Amino acid sequence: MEINLNETGNVTVLSLKGRLDLASGSALKERIKGIFEQEKSSVHLNLTEVEFINSSGLGALVSIMKEVRLRKGRLTLSNLANYVQEIFEITQLSHIFEIFATQEEALNSYSTVTSA
């Protein structure tokens, strides 16, 4: 899986491409660990080009989310394909993640939270 990273304000945006499974989930966790080590805790994942996710990939996202919460940060997801969204719903994880239709909506929500 490819991971492209860029910073938008205080939010680190990772655009994922490919399959999110056991191996790539571990790689994603390592990549985000590096972000946390830079004292950054607001992370947005754009899943536009994620063509496959299984329970191992979900497990990696849960692990990341737990770490973000420990750091009192925030994790958001956006642009899930229907078949990816369905996996979240089958496993009842759609209600514990902040999932947005678009990256723009997700990033706007960080501004809203900051100014509230």
Add this chain to the structure above:
Amino acid sequence: MIAVKLKYSSKLEAEELMLEEVESFLEDAGIDFLQSRPILVSISEAFTNALTHGNKKNPEKSIQIIIRVDVSTIEVEVTDEGQGAIKVITARKPVGEFAESGRGINIIEHYAKETKLSELESGGLKVFMVFSRSKQGKRESQIQLSMEDNDGNQFE
């Protein structure tokens, strides 16, 4: 009918190759991208269980996948060479929302219209799944448990 038999060593790296080969086979068998997603993820879940619970990530043990594509159904068998995985899977309890594992069988049960777990005489686990080609989604998911030898004969 179109069929394929695939075999992989129980290494984490094998999952990527398996997904590529299964996806390629399904495409060649005329299963389009959207229809293949539930099948691919279900096979992936069974593969991960075989890798971790069955073969305990022992690279000397193999995972076999057989896929048969017919006009109306896709049948899949995923078999490991481990010991006792069936007890681990059938003894599972509902996982908490922050659990990082334990959801694989739930995904399989959602998508497959039939799921059967069998313990081979050798102790390995065979996961048998049937998917409909016309519509995906759960029908009457029948979880059957049985003991059978390597020739598929059932025994007490």
